[in-house]
Amino acid sequence: EDGLNAWLRYARIQGAKGFHNKLPSAIVTLNATEGSPVYTAGKELVQGLDGIFGKQVKHLDGSSRQKQPATVAIVATVNAYVDANPAAAKRIPQLADDGFYLDVSNGNVLILGQNERGALYGAFHYLNLLAQGKVSNYKITSNPDAPIRWVNQWDNMQDGGTHGSVERGYGGKSIFFWDGKVRDDLTRVRLYARLLASIGINAVVVNNVNADPNLLKPENMDGLARIANEMRPYGVQLGLALNFASPQTLGGLDTFDPFEQKVVDWWQNIADELYKRIPDMAGYLVKANSEGQPGPMTYNRTLADGANMFARTVKKYGGVVLFRAFVYNHQTLNQDKDWKADRANAAVQYFDGLDEKFEDNVVIQIKYGPIDFQVREPVSPLFSHLRKTATAIELQITQEYLGQQAHLVYLAPMWKEILDFDFRVDGKRSVVTDILNGKRFNRKLGGYAGVANVGTNTTWLGSHLAMSNLYAFGKLAWNPSQTPVSILQEWIKLTFSDDPKVLDVITKMSMASWPAYENYSGNLGIQTLTDILNGHYGPNPASQDGNPWGQWTRADADSIGMDRTVWNGTGFAGQYPPEVAAKYEKPETTPDNLLLWFHHVPYTYRLKSGKTVIQHFYDAHYEGSATAQTFPKLWESLKGRRGIDQERYEHVLFRLVYQAGHSLVWRDSINNFYFNKSGIPDAKGRVGNYRYRIEAEKMDLKGYRPYDVHPFESASGTKCIV
Ligand code: BDP
Structure with missing residues (x-):
């Protein structure tokens, strides 16, 4: 699979045939001219029922003379539906703009939108549930939180x-x-x-x-x-x-x-x-x-x-x-x-x-x-x-x-x-x-x-x-x-499958990914220590200071962080309402993960964890990249599982292997950079100590030549080969 349909694959679910009698036998769209969202909803339902269950249904319009089968899914705006069924008016909940109402009782399905778009959203929601195997008996009223x-x-x-x-x-x-x-x-x-x-x-x-x-x-x-x-x-x-x-x-x-x-x-x-x-x-x-x-x-x-x-x-x-x-x-x-x-x-x-x-x-x-x-x-x-x-x-x-x-x-x-x-x-x-x-x-x-x-x-x-x-x-x-995990798992089911192992592994990797990236790319609120002047990709902590864009860390030989307090710094903390401002004004009450955003402290400043800032940097970069090292292995454990086709498997694996490698570049660049700046050694003896590493430029090179890396700290011996 090439990804084009993303989460709208409508892949056949397990035991699809068994659900047929709980599904509508036709789709009826009311007042729907071709090209309108209600019409689109009808088309989408036909396609979805076919894909997910292998059930072919007809798309009829409300005025169709064709005899309607016993079970139908009706899609309409509230107004169109109530026009046709005045008695139903009191059963239908109040909807906000773009909202929808979904009433599914076995094959009898009612999908109503406050407007046309809402009806389409209702249809997509129904299909979303169907694709997760949730076939019948629910009433859902859903309104968007914001327009x-x-x-x-x-x-x-x-x-x-x-x-x-x-x-x-x-x-x-x-x-x-x-x-x-x-x-x-x-x-x-x-x-x-x-x-x-x-x-x-x-x-x-x-x-x-x-x-x-x-x-x-x-x-x-x-x-x-x-x-x-x-x-x-x-x-x-x-x-x-x-x-x-x-x-x-x-x-x-x-x-x-x-x-x-x-x-x-x-x-x-x-x-x-x-x-x-x-x-x-x-x-x-x-x-x-x-x-x-x-x-x-x-x-x-x-x-x-x-x-x-x-x-x-x-x-x-x-x-x-x-x-x-x-x-x-x-x-x-x-x-x-x-x-x-x-x-x-x-x-x-x-x-x-x-x-x-x-x-x-x-x-x-x-x-x-x-x-x-x-x-x-x-x-x-x-x-x-x-x-x-x-x-x-x-x-x-x-x-x-x-x-x-x-x-x-x-x-x-x-x-x-x-x-x-x-x-x-x-x-x-x-x-x-x-x-x-x-x-x-x-x-x-x-x-x-x-x-x-x-x-x-x-x-x-x-x-x-x-x-x-x-x-x-x-x-x-x-x-x-909604919670990030529940959204993610819904997405995994639709994009890959509900194979428990697939769910488990992709959830694990995804939920670990932001903390890992933060750990290896810039933690304690120092911002992403990426190259500021070109591309915003890859480590370049030196570019963070003195640049005209104002993304600064104010790192020097002894201390680091932007003092944004009111009493001594740029005053930014004072832009928050008083309770929040008071919290950010002092290092003790600022959460560690924003410490260097708000405060300029010595590398030896102790965090709430008891670690110094510099040791935290060293450790976090090791921890973050260690997490990224687990991703390729985790992904490999999904080979051949349901929903993990060869094409997507290879594509994802390629990127995860790359990420695992690049996270090491991140780790060593940042750690070397701050080691050079502060002169404070890593308590665990890792940073700058690459005795067992074989540098590519020291090997016998055939068809390759050494090349000075910029920034120098992103290669352990300041060189790579090209
Ligand atoms: C920055 C981007 C730049 C955008 C700018 C913006 O680097 O490409 O034009 O924001 O949001 O993040 O206007």
Whole structure:
């Protein structure tokens, strides 16, 4: 299997025939025109019943004169169903937008959606249960926790000569763009929409946040309309990332100042043109005044002025604007000149004072941490500052800093910790999920954005196992109270099988993977010690300091960590509500896993475990990489088990073997680096002591030559062979 169907394989389950009499004999969709989500639900059910059970059923429409068999699955919106069966109205629970109701009593199945999309979600949910062998007798009412459940794709239309590249994408080229245009063949887009709908995602921003203004040319708008047409049958709406300077760079105006009427008119015309072609467009995503991108601050206007300009142009169409809080100026950050400089402070500094100022269709999209998708960050304090303004959390499914899909890192446990974090705003329970869904501050909009970056590779993300992250993102956005393990096991059953050994092994590896990666790539809150200037992959702790991006560790010969306290540091800890701020202000009350995020301490500082910081570093890097060493063996124990076909077996094994090796590179690089810096030996005598290792460059080389490695500490003898 090549992975294209991901968790929607509808693989035949054991004892499939035995279930036939508990399944519907036909599917009836009410008021469903071809291409509508309710119609799609019908098609999907036919396909699923055939695949999972080998049962062929007909797809009838409600007005069909054909005699209906005794047992049917009816799929409809609540309204359509109640129109046809007024007496049923009182039996049907109240549903929220996109919610569904599922009533399965042997072969009699009722799948109702609050809207068309909800009905499709209900059908996918039913199929999900069927594929896990849960065939009959349940009534389920399910509503999404929040309305915004979007994925972001960072796809380029054209990028320095490489067509259709995806920024931070590790699964091939763009499925949307090629050669500066929307692709002719959008088959993969349709399949993507199908996957996304099955996990409750309702919109995709199709282009990079570092947006190309050319996207707004008329011929490209036509292309976007074709993309929207492919996704519409799955209830997935299209969103667009905009470049703030477009009125100038594309439109030929002499300004892009949001206070200039001609600029406003220009954007209004763009909105009108887009909605003419795509009446159900979800809205925009805007990255402004960040990392060199243009924005309203160029004209001394506020971020709210910028966001509102877009919001007003799409309001009458029901569109929303996701405006990113990832705003900072990488040119002004200078570690040497300014001890108090701290990129982590930027978002709150830029957004404070604007809370009352946003239009009601603006949602501020905030990365989970104040820096940038690191292996561990405290939750962005901005969530606790914006009370009137809707917010969405930005999570990263693509593993930019986290091994780029060449390492297995199951992210749901990390996300869950973030989502469950309690800010204690005004001394009251204020967990992130309740801020996102609007309950805590009484708002309507809000939710979840996941940077997915799938590509043309048949595995979508470049790795079969990485797909658990996409699955978990959708599932948590729908219902964040689910546990990472239960989501994972559901995914394993659908993607591979419910063979107990398969479940056990993949669960074990996945659940161990984030802690392992944190251990070997940067622990105690020091961030992922990856190369900052190139690629964000592989160890390069030296690049963490003095870089213009403000991802600093402030490591010197004696001490390490960013002092972010109020009393002595950059003041970041003070951005949290008082109870939380007080906790982070002192090393004793800061959790060890965030110690170096908030404090600058000597390498000999003792953690709560009694270990010194430096010894913890050494040990954790050994422990993390030792865990990664177990992955290939564990995976090999699955060879030939049910659901583990040869193609996926080999593909996964290749990556796990690579990860096991690369985790050693990580371990030794980081440990050697801090050993060199601190001069403090490893109490267990391992670091720098490679007496028994045979260096490749010392061997007789035929066809290979030694090569100086950069950074030097990533090879034990500073050299590799090429
Ligand atoms: C960083 C990425 C960069 C993105 C930026 C963003 O390295 O490619 O453009 O975030 O989110 O993580 O805007």
